[in-house]
Amino acid sequence: MQPEHQGVAVTVLVSVGRHPLTGRARRADQDARGLELALGLEERLPGSRINLLHAGPRCEESESALRGYLGMGAGTGLEHLTLLEQPEGADAIPALAEHLASATPQLVITGARAERGEGSGLLPYALAEHLGWPLVNGLAAVEKVEHGVATLLQALPRGQRRRLQVRLPAIVSVDGAAPAPRQSAFGPARRAQLEVTPLAAERDHELAEWAMAPARKRPKRLKIIKSASARDRFKAAAAKAEGGSGQVLEGVSSEQGADAILKLLREEGVLPR
Amino acid sequence: MTKMLRRDPRREWIARNRLHPEHASVLREQGEGAVSEWLGPSGVIRKNPRAIGFIGPSGIKRIDRSGAQQGGQATGSSHQAAQDSRRTVTIEAPAFLVAVVPELTGGRLSGHDKDLLGLARRLADADPERPGAVLAVIFGQHKGEGGGELKEQAFGEAGIDRLLHLEDDAYVGFAPEARLAALSTVERELAPRHWLLPDSPLGGADLGRRLALRLGERPATGVWQIESDTEALSGWRCTARGAAESLDIQRQLPRVALALAECAEPVDETRHAAEPLSLTTAVPRALSRIEDLGQVAVDPAGVALAEAEFILSGGNGVKDWDGFHHAAKVLGATEGASRVAVDDGYMARDRQVGATGTWVTARVYLAVGISGAIQHLQGIQSCDKVVAINMDPGCDMIKRADLAVIGEAAEILAALVAKVEQQRGGQRDAA
Ligand SMILES: Cc1cc2nc3c(=O)[nH]c(=O)nc-3n(C[C@H](O)[C@H](O)[C@H](O)COP(=O)(O)OP(=O)(O)OC[C@H]3O[C@@H](n4cnc5c(N)ncnc54)[C@H](O)[C@@H]3O)c2cc1C
Numbered sequence: 234m235q236p237e238h239q240g241v242a243v244t245v246l247v248s249v250g251r252h253p254l255t256g257r258a259r260r261a262d263q264d265a266r267g268l269e270l271a272l273g274l275e276e277r278l279p280g281s282r283i284n285l286l287h288a289g290p291r292c293e294e295s296e297s298a299l300r301g302y303l304g305m306g307a308g309t310g311l312e313h314l315t316l317l318e319q320p321e322g323a324d325a326i327p328a329l330a331e332h333l334a335s336a337t338p339q340l341v342i343t344g345a346r347a348e349r350g351e352g353s354g355l356l357p358y359a360l361a362e363h364l365g366w367p368l369v370n371g372l373a374a375v376e377k378v379e380h381g382v383a384t385l386l387q388a389l390p391r392g393q394r395r396r397l398q399v400r401l402p403a404i405v406s407v408d409g410a411a412p413a414p415r416q417s418a419f420g421p422a423r424r425a426q427l428e429v430t431p432l433a434a435e436r437d438h439e440l441a442e443w444a445m446a447p448a449r450k451r452p453k454r455l456k457i458i459k460s461a462s463a464r465d466r467f468k469a470a471a472a473k474a475e476g477g478s479g480q481v482l483e484g485v486s487s488e489q490g491a492d493a494i495l496k497l498l499r500e501e502g503v504l505p506r
Numbered sequence: 507m508t509k510m511l512r513r514d515p516r517r518e519w520i521a522r523n524r525l526h527p528e529h530a531s532v533l534r535e536q537g538e539g540a541v542s543e544w545l546g547p548s549g550v551i552r553k554n555p556r557a558i559g560f561i562g563p564s565g566i567k568r569i570d571r572s573g574a575q576q577g578g579q580a581t582g583s584s585h586q587a588a589q590d591s592r593r594t595v596t597i598e599a600p601a602f603l604v605a606v607v608p609e610l611t612g613g614r615l616s617g618h619d620k621d622l623l624g625l626a627r628r629l630a631d632a633d634p635e636r637p638g639a640v641l642a643v644i645f646g647q648h649k650g651e652g653g654g655e656l657k658e659q660a661f662g663e664a665g666i667d668r669l670l671h672l673e674d675d676a677y678v679g680f681a682p683e684a685r686l687a688a689l690s691t692v693e694r695e696l697a698p699r700h701w702l703l704p705d706s707p708l709g710g711a712d713l714g715r716r717l718a719l720r721l722g723e724r725p726a727t728g729v730w731q732i733e734s735d736t737e738a739l740s741g742w743r744c745t746a747r748g749a750a751e752s753l754d755i756q757r758q759l760p761r762v763a764l765a766l767a768e769c770a771e772p773v774d775e776t777r778h779a780a781e782p783l784s785l786t787t788a789v790p791r792a793l794s795r796i797e798d799l800g801q802v803a804v805d806p807a808g809v810a811l812a813e814a815e816f817i818l819s820g821g822n823g824v825k826d827w828d829g830f831h832h833a834a835k836v837l838g839a840t841e842g843a844s845r846v847a848v849d850d851g852y853m854a855r856d857r858q859v860g861a862t863g864t865w866v867t868a869r870v871y872l873a874v875g876i877s878g879a880i881q882h883l884q885g886i887q888s889c890d891k892v893v894a895i896n897m898d899p900g901c902d903m904i905k906r907a908d909l910a911v912i913g914e915a916a917e918i919l920a921a922l923v924a925k926v927e928q929q930r931g932g933q934r935d936a937a
Contacts (some may be wrong), residue, residue, distance in 0.1 A: 251750065352749040353727040356717040365684075366829075367795040370712045385678065387804065390708055392809035395680060396799040403795075439724060443757040448747060451730055459775075464570060470620050479892075483899055483912040490911035491921035494872070494893055497909050498837070501891060503816035503870050504926065505803060505838035 240280025241401070243271045246329065246356075247287050247314070247395045249298045251348040258294045260301040263344030265414035268302055272309055272415075274375050285314035286332065286436040288325040291429060297436055304422030304496075305415055313426040316400050322441060323434035326356060330363040331334060339401045340383065345370065345408040357406040369397055372405045374412075518544065520552060551873015562829035590755045592777040597628065597667050600639030604630045605698035606666075607643045609709020611869075615664050618704045618767040623665045625732065625770035627741065628701050630667075632734060638699065639667035641783070643692055645677040645685060661780035678792070679798035686716050687792040693721060695785055700740075705729070718762040730769050732759055771899035779790035806840045811857060814840035817868040817889075819859055821882075822846040823896060826916045830874065833919045836926055842866065844876045860885035875915045878903030895919070 242484075245268045250261030268285070285302055289295060303314055317328045333341060346354035346381040362370035373388040376396070383403065387395045388410030458469040482490055498504050520526045521533055533556055546552040559569035599805065604626045608619035615623075623640060630638035640704050661669055670692065676684040692698070701717065703710025705728055718725035728747035735743035735758070742759035806814065818834045819842035820827070832840045843853035845860060859866055861881040871889040876882060878894075878901055886892060886906075894907035898901065904910040911918055 251752070253750065253752070304869050346750070347753075348750040350749055351755065352753070353725070355715055355725070355727070358719050362716075362719040368716075369796060371707065384799075389801070391813045391815040393805060393815070394802040394804055396802050397680060398797040398799060400795040407661045442757070445748070446756070447752045448754045451768070457694070460803040479904070479906075479908045479910055480634070481904060481907075481910045481912065483901065485911070485913070486915055490895070490913055490918045491925055494895075494908060494911060494918075494922055495925055497891065497893060498816075498870060498872075501816075501870050503838075 239468065240278050240282065240384075241274070241340055242282045242288050242338040243274060243340045244284045244333065244336065245271050245302075245341060246341065246343040247285050247299065247302050247348065248344065248347050249287075249289065249295045260298060260414070260417065261344055261348050262414070263346070263408055263411075264410075265302065265305065267342040267344055268305055268409060269412050269414040270372070270375065271340075272305065272311070273412065274378075275309060275311075278378060280461075281310075283309075283311050284336070284338065285311070286317070286329065287314060288317040288319055288328045288332075288432075290321045291316060291318050291427075299427070300422040300425060301417045304417030304419060306352035306425070307418040307421040315429050315431045316427050318429050318431045319434050322437060324437040324440075326363070327435055328432050329356075330360055333360065333468040334364060337402070339381075339485045340375075340378075341366075341401075341402070341404045342372075343404065343406050346407045354406075357404050361404045362401075366402050366404050367399050368404045368406070370406045370408075371410060372407045373410045375405075382409040480502055517923060522552070531615055550705045567796055592663065593775060594778075595776045596779050597637050597639045600630075600667070601633075602630075602638040603641045603668070603696055603698040604638050604700045604702065605641045605643060605692065605696070606702045607710060607713065608855075609706055614661060616704075617772075618706055620664050620703050620772035621767055621769055622702055622765055623625045624698070624772045625765055627665045627773055628732065628770055629702075632741070640665055640778070641668040641670060641696065641698060642666045642780075643672065643689065646671050646673045646900035663773065663779045665776065665778055666780045667778045668783045669780045670785070672785075672789070674789075676794075679800070680796065681794070681798065682713060682716055683794050683796065684789075685713055686720060687791045689713070689717050690720060691785055695787065699761070700759075701762040703762075703764050705766055706896040710764055714762065714764040718760075721762065723760055723762045725764055726755075726757060726760050727764045729759075729763045729765040730807075732769075743764050795802045803838075806834070806838050809840050811842055811859070811864045811866055813838060814841065814842075814866065814868055816870045816872075817842045817859070817866055818872045818874065818876050819843060819876060820847050820853065821876030822850075823877075823915050824852070827852050829916055829919060829923075833923050837872075839872065840868075842871075844879075844882050854892065873903055873907070874919060876903050877901045878906055 245264070247264040248261045249270065250259045250264070252259050275283055287299055298318070299314055303311065317332060319325065319328060341360070343357045346352050347356070357368055357370070369385055369387060371388045372385055373394060374386040376384040376386060378401070381401050382399055383399050385397045385399060386395045387397055387403065388408070389395055458466050482493055517532050520528050523529060530598045533554070544552055559567050562568040592673045606622055608615055608622065610616070610619065618647065624641045627750045630640050672688050677688070703714035705711050705714070714725060726744050726746045729744045729748060731745040733743050734741060738758040743756060744759040744763065746755045746757070747753070748755045811817070818837060818839035820830050821844035824830050833839070841853065841857055842859040843857045845858055845863065847853050848855055848858045858864065859882065861884045863885060863886050867888045869890045870893065871886050871891070872893045874895045876896070877898070883902065883906055892907045894903045894910040895918050896903060896910065896912065899912045899915065
């Protein structure tokens with residue numbers, strides 16, 4: 234196999250993030266992780282091409298945030314970012330889907346959800362449905378890409394991983410389990426190119442109808458004890474350890490004890506196979 | 507034979523007369539018979555405060571004025587009563603369906619699922635004239651099923667009226683395409699008015715978004731509150747989290763909603779039928795472009811304690827630490843420790859479980875030689891199953907544990923390790 238034929242065309246969808254405390258524009262964390270994943274892929278598979286894609290308005294604030302991604306590409310093949318220019322409040326999905334359909338990358342990497350706007354995490358799903366491509370969420374690593382099939386590691390809760398094989402072209406979304414992004418270098422970020430394509434806007438009418446407000450603190454759930462007698466209510470409120478329901482094996486041999494434990498572990502399916 | 511109540515005026519008189527030499531013994535007998543109140547000769551109710559109450563666990567007399575005077579047994583019977591107090595509700599001809607796809611972690615309804623079912627009940631029961639039914643669609647590929655936890659009983663008590671149990675090898679593991687095909691069939695046949703899924707990484711977050719787009723709906727995600735709203739088309743308005751948890755979005759409740767945990771109170775007053783349903787048409791085979799190659803073995807020592815699934819935790823009762831580490835390796839468990847074990851230098855500080863250590867969320871917590879001090883128990887509050895190995899049958903850890911084995915820790919651990927190794931060796935020979 235010739236190594237130069239191994240390369241894949243990767244498009245990373247990037248958005249403008251929001252700093253959780255100051256609210257200022259920045260690289261979105263998940264998108265930066267997605268780019269880090271793509272850069273790692275490029276190192277291992279020479280001949281890969283990475284494109285960055287963003288749809289949204291062009292202003293000073295968003296531009297500096299977007300250049301943050303380009304600053305991560307110093308010393309790699311990453312050179313420019315395609316900006317599909319749309320006014321604020323326009324629906325990004327048709328524009329992105331159209332662009333991807335014509336650019337035909339093999340792998341599209343997105344963050345799981347945006348840090349601004351609706352932030353519903355629907356975008357990768359909508360693109361997958363539009364393009365008819367398979368989608369894998371919660372990506373942790375790309376193990377290899379061979380003969381148009383990618384082998385991926387998907388992050389499960391509790392630090393577990395699942396290996397999947399996906400036919401390309403495919404869309405994958407990353408969240409906090411993907412590798413942490415590298416620093417962004419200022420100079421290359423300044424010098425990099427933004428390729429701007431102005432687009433006719435399709436307004437997102439539904440979004441405009443919704444009432445948005447800064448998040449309220451959610452009420453804490455109270456422990457309500459429904460019992461007729463004050464004694465039960467008091468006992469439940471003051472209870473230290475809830476007991477009585479468990480099974481206690483006393484006076485058994487250690488073999489029998491081990492058997493009982495093994496049975497429970499097997500039922501719960503926590504033993505490695 | 508029925509016990510006839512006979513009055514003995516002489517004894518009553520002795521009981522009233524504190525100076526009578528037989529007073530104490532008569533009172534003691536009366537205490538057994540619970541005659542602590544009687545009608546006096548002049549028609550006034552007389553009470554004997556010495557005849558009421560019981561001797562508490564610490565040897566002190568306790569008086570319980572709630573009427574339930576049994577000390578230890580009271581909890582058991584009142585628990586029974588609480589179970590029976592659930593009202594049984596059967597909905598024969600529902601006006602509409604509310605479909606719920608629970609995440610069923612480990613084959614059981616999770617807390618998140620129960621909250622979601624509570625939300626579904628609110629939608630279904632809003633109009634008592636025209637009640638809807640809650641339909642749960644479950645993919646029964648989970649292991650825990652054989653254990654008997656997954657009973658109709660549990661489903662009914664969580665508020666499920668109709669149960670659609672889909673079982674097929676195609677749904678095992680990560681199979682969003684096959685599951686989506688199944689849910690599309692449900693949509694075509696039963697056309698539920700609402701679809702509710704938990705917005706949780708393992709369960710509905712992925713499937714729910716796929717479903718919504720397949721149905722051509724724009725779902726509400728991160729829903730944490732719903733209110734009735736006569737102006738809305740669906741009759742409901744919802745509040746959802748957006749933009750990395752920093753926004754609250756108020757909108758009409760769409761057909762598909764993905765809700766957060768604690769979106770509603772779980773059902774606790776009624777019991778529903780959980781009547782099995784089945785699909786009349788076969789689910790079309792979806793061409794799968796994603797293949798699940800199974801879970802990858804991860805080094806349990808590298809998993810953060812707070813998110814480990816299976817923890818083997820050692821305390822002051824562990825004497826053989828080499829054996830303990832070996833057991834953790836063989837069982838594939840993440841290691842934890844009580845504070846004493848950490849203070850004595852057997853375990854690293856970041857392995858401490860409890861109030862001043864890590865609050866763990868393991869599905870199985872195996873506590874070896876840990877007494878269960880309150881500071882330690884706090885840290886394991888959200889563990890599913892606790893297994894204790896301890897010498898002392900009276901300690902608090904045993905009270906908390908779902909399974910407790912009384913005995914020498916080192917021996918039991920060694921026996922457990924031997925069994926697991928033996929089995930694995932056997933499998934390797936067979937393979
Ligand atoms: C402010 C404060 C904060 C604290 N925070 C924490 C915390 O975060 N986490 C924490 O764990 N503790 C904490 N503690 C300490 C806590 O109160 C207990 O002292 C500690 O948890 C006890 O640890 P242990 O159960 O291992 O030891 P012990 O209480 O000594 O229990 C040992 C147990 O092992 C059993 N045993 C002995 N030999 C054997 C044998 N051969 N086989 C089987 N069983 C055997 C005994 O029956 C006993 O039940 C805190 C204390 C304070 C004051």
